[in-house]
Amino acid sequence: MSDYFQSNFLRQSVAVTNSPVGNPVGDANDVSGKIALKVAEAASDRKAGDILLLRVADVSYLADYFVVVTAYSRVQVRAIAQAIEDKVETEWQRRPLHSEGKSEASWVVQDYGEVIVHIMLPSEREFYNLEAFWGHAERIEYPTTVDGGGKPT
Numbered sequence: 001m002s003d004y005f006q007s008n009f010l011r012q013s014v015a016v017t018n019s020p021v022g023n024p025v026g027d028a029n030d031v032s033g034k035i036a037l038k039v040a041e042a043a044s045d046r047k048a049g050d051i052l053l054l055r056v057a058d059v060s061y062l063a064d065y066f067v068v069v070t071a072y073s074r075v076q077v078r079a080i081a082q083a084i085e086d087k088v089e090t091e092w093q094r095r096p097l098h099s100e101g102k103s104e105a106s107w108v109v110q111d112y113g114e115v116i117v118h119i120m121l122p123s124e125r126e127f128y129n130l131e132a133f134w135g136h137a138e139r140i141e142y143p144t145t146v147d148g149g150g151k152p153t
Contacts, residue, residue: 032064032114040142042087043069046080051142054134064114070125074105080119081108
């Protein structure tokens with residue numbers, strides 16, 4: 001069945017736009033964008049790598065944003081997941097509608113409704129390649145270098 005899907009869909013090149021780092025999410029009324037930034041900030045505070053926000057609102061009804069981050073151990077996956085839950089609950093009074101994968105801690109998914117968070121080990125992130133799957137969504141890079149301090153400027 002997978003051969004059918006791969007061979008019968010036309011490949012199409014899609015332009016990817018990157019938001020300017022100065023204002024990575026839409027307007028001031030974009031609550032889901034602000035939550036996505038808080039999620040990215042909490043992940044950065046726990047030393048997550050390759051933090052990526054995908055604005056999927058225009059291409060999917062599932063959510064407005066996906067936040068995809070890399071953790072380098074199972075302990076770090078759990079720590080990042082807990083830090084995100086704590087920060088979003090403290091600052092936005094929201095708990096995830098559903099959370100999955102904490103016991104295995106190789107890929108944790110947290111569903112906040114308009115924001116879906118993926119915390120993955122490098123092997124899972126490379127294998128599932130969500131960035132390519134959602135390649136038509138707008139990519140918002142979240143700086144995690146020492147120069148950027150882990151927060152957008």
